[in-house]
Amino acid sequence: MKALLPIALLFATGAAAAGYRLPDERPITLLPGPDVELTAATCSACHSLDYVTSQPRGKGAQFWNDSVTKMVKVYGAPIEPADAARIAAYLAATYGQ
Ligand code: HEC
Numbered sequence: 001m002k003a004l005l006p007i008a009l010l011f012a013t014g015a016a017a018a019g020y021r022l023p024d025e026r027p028i029t030l031l032p033g034p035d036v037e038l039t040a041a042t043c044s045a046c047h048s049l050d051y052v053t054s055q056p057r058g059k060g061a062q063f064w065n066d067s068v069t070k071m072v073k074v075y076g077a078p079i080e081p082a083d084a085a086r087i088a089a090y091l092a093a094t095y096g097q
Contacts, residue, residue: 028053031094035086042079042087043071052095061092 028049030036043052055067065088071077072084079087 033090033094035090036094038083039087039090042077042083046075046077052091055095057095058097060096061088064088064091064096067091 030040030049030052039052040049043049055063068079068084068088068091072079
């Protein structure tokens with residue numbers, strides 16, 4: 001019985017020392033602009049909006065046009081061409097420069 005005490009203490013101190021704290025869950029909000037709601041709703045259907053906000057800036061309109069097209073053509077995102085154009089324009093104006 002005596003031998004169990006140190007083991008019990010080891011577990012107790014181990015658990016206390018770990019002190020798990022989950023990172024804060026902050027919802028990602030997109031920069032304001034025309035069609036921001038359309039973009040947020042459309043582009044968060046499959047993945048986090050992090051994929052949008054973490055792209056390097058300054059890549060221009062072509063990059064965002066291509067990105068939206070890729071989501072549709074490669075990953076099958078159900079986005080109407082008119083919406084795709086509006087989203088690409090919003091992204092170019094906000095995250096493209
Ligand atoms: C049908 C699901 C779907 C939708 C809707 C979607 N994506 Fe994606 N997206 C993906 C997948 C799958 C990946 C690749 C995931 C990976 O590599 O981890 C991806 C990756 C990305 C990337 C990372 C770079 C790359 O090309 O892999 C960006 C940027 C991106 N998406 C932007 C967008 C934008 C902007 C929208 C809104 C127009 C959007 N996504 C909507 C499925 C989607």
